[in-house]
Amino acid sequence: MEVVTLKDIAKALNLSTSTVSRALRDSYEINEKTKILVAEYAKKVNYRPNPIALSLKDNKSRAIGVIVPEIANNFFSQAINGIEDEAYSRGYHVVICQSHESLEREKENLRHLFERRVDGILISLSGKTMDIEHILEYSESNFAVVFFDRVPDSEGFHKVVADNFLGAFAATEYLIKQGKKRIAHITSPLTLSITKERLEGYKKALEKHGIEVDNQLIKHCGFDPEEAKAAVNEIMNYQNPDAFFTCSDRLALHCYEAYQNRKNELSAETEFFGFTNLNVSHLFSPKLSTVVQPAYEMGTRAAKILLDQLESKRKVKDFEKIVLETYLKIS
Amino acid sequence: MEVVTLKDIAKALNLSTSTVSRALRDSYEINEKTKILVAEYAKKVNYRPNPIALSLKDNKSRAIGVIVPEIANNFFSQAINGIEDEAYSRGYHVVICQSHESLEREKENLRHLFERRVDGILISLSGKTMDIEHILEYSESNFAVVFFDRVPDSEGFHKVVADNFLGAFAATEYLIKQGKKRIAHITSPLTLSITKERLEGYKKALEKHGIEVDNQLIKHCGFDPEEAKAAVNEIMNYQNPDAFFTCSDRLALHCYEAYQNRKNELSAETEFFGFTNLNVSHLFSPKLSTVVQPAYEMGTRAAKILLDQLESKRKVKDFEKIVLETYLKIS
DNA sequence: AAAAATCCTGAAAACGATTGCATAAATTAA
DNA sequence: TTAATTTATGCAATCGTTTTCAGGATTTTT
Incomplete structure (x- = not known):
């Protein structure tokens, strides 16, 4: 596959590069016969404009x-x-x-x-x-x-x-409807927009169902696995929750791991909800439900x-x- | 952040673009004082060569x-x-x-x-x-x-x-050492190099330990989840294996899913081994061990x-x- | 002091495409 | 037949760099 330039075509057909260029872009100034001639030849030699030259030209x-x-x-x-x-x-x-x-x-x-x-x-x-x-x-x-x-x-x-607020609201409400009352929320740093919106959704759902927000059940942490583990531990030391709602793909997985390791200390009914697009979450056990974004x-x-x-x-x-x-x- | 060209620098310093170019690439032909002058100015205005122009130049x-x-x-x-x-x-x-x-x-x-x-x-x-x-x-x-x-x-x-042969060999041997005797192998189409090598590793390990290769326990399939499911079903209909060794990231997961769904029909000791880099495999249950490649x-x-x-x-x-x-x- | 060598700089071409302008050739109008 | 118009094409500049070549200025050698 040889690389052909306008100049090559021009030389082969005994035309100028400008004529070839114009012929290829079907300019009104060019004779119909010339256009056909050029088009056929260009096709034959598989001409493709050099994108780098075009980039330079029009910045x-x-x-x-x-x-x-x-x-x-x-x-x-x-x-x-x-x-x-x-x-x-x-x-x-x-x-x-x-x-x-x-x-x-x-x-x-x-x-x-x-x-x-x-x-x-x-x-x-x-x-x-x-x-x-x-x-x-x-x-x-x-x-x-x-x-x-x-x-x-x-x-x-x-x-x-994504509608982070509604997603978090729906997840929290789902858990509440499953009878959960102490829902822990572990989420990303408050600097992120998604964190705030999801936290709001979580709180709003609790509020709607008359459950008081317990700040001890809310933890923010970064993306280091140890932090997530610490957050889960802190919450469990404080009081065993009957559900976890954790946010942010990676972070949610770290929490899930810590949760899985200490699952035996929790009631069998404890549920875990994430906010991730993990495409194998249905293969996890204990079960992992998630809020999925239309990524x-x-x-x-x-x-x-x-x-x-x-x-x-x-x-x-x-x-x-x-x-x-x-x-x-x-x- | 304005984009500055060689020409801009040349104009500003009352030099030619060639001098500026040479000064910046520290050419021996340029006076030390000029070099410093140019370098300082270039730094000040945050000059960066246009990569597109360079691309065009040297193709x-x-x-x-x-x-x-x-x-x-x-x-x-x-x-x-x-x-x-x-x-x-x-x-x-x-x-x-x-x-x-x-x-x-x-x-x-x-x-x-x-x-x-x-x-x-x-x-x-x-x-x-x-x-x-x-x-x-x-x-x-x-x-x-x-x-x-x-x-x-x-x-x-x-x-x-990756050393697909050895990886598959090691996985199979591991299963054998766990006492498995009927190890099913579900893998990708034979057109792929990795398929052949892994299949060889699997066979060699059986051979080494005096286990006969049963072709009914070997299935090839594509990347459609249904095919994987069918392969698992066929094998289980033929004879319940005491271990599965499945290859290729995506395919292995499809098999795992089918396996998980029918787990109750298998002995509790049945093991599942994949050939994937899934970074959450340790969170799966029933357990999923894998051959990991240094991706x-x-x-x-x-x-x-x-x-x-x-x-x-x-x-x-x-x-x-x-x-x-x-x-x-x-x- | 003239010739040679050295040093520094700039003009111009090149990369591949597009396009404004000029112009030769063909056609039409006068 | 000449002038005006249309048609079809080519020249040259442009985008931002690098680099060859040429040449002017200064210094060194004879």
């Missing part, structure tokens, strides 16, 4: 960046599937970076993507990201940014999120907004916030 | 492509982590594509990456890929290819694989070979085949 890379905490996590890998499907179908490349829940890495990712001249990025913030100064810095220079899942409070950005759709929607913005002439002024429904996967 | 994109069956699979997402770490640290971008176990998609991925002018690719073949005609087509035009995990039989390529290392090694080849002057003539050790994760 667009036709590539977008994605920054996620980690891809070895079903929620994010499903979201990436969505992003890639949308992007590839529209002729864009996708460059994936992982922040590994570190602000430093997130900054490096941003710099890297910016220097590589991606046209825009999709980002789900790291667990350590408190503000978005480092992103604002870039978003000025017509570098489009769309947030998904873990979004900042700030106005002035496109965002695609794939979140990916396509976020990518669509970004690409629409990149391809629109005028600057976007009103920012969309799309909220997608979650559903419960009861095991 | 390299400094991007590599990766084609895997799917990323929502721990083995591949870990391998990708390795690939990205190696590639980013050497200034390369990584473009990930998924074949979704389809030959058609694999071809599309190839075409896409080739047209996008990646400098080379890392590929793990789809479950439907019987030959590599479609890859040969490209590999001629100095488009480097390195295979990993699922590699073709053909000579003349760099390959990085991350496989990624870094494969990427290293590819990048070394891309950066070496002369054409590589002897091709490496790297075989990495697996280990057992007993639950």
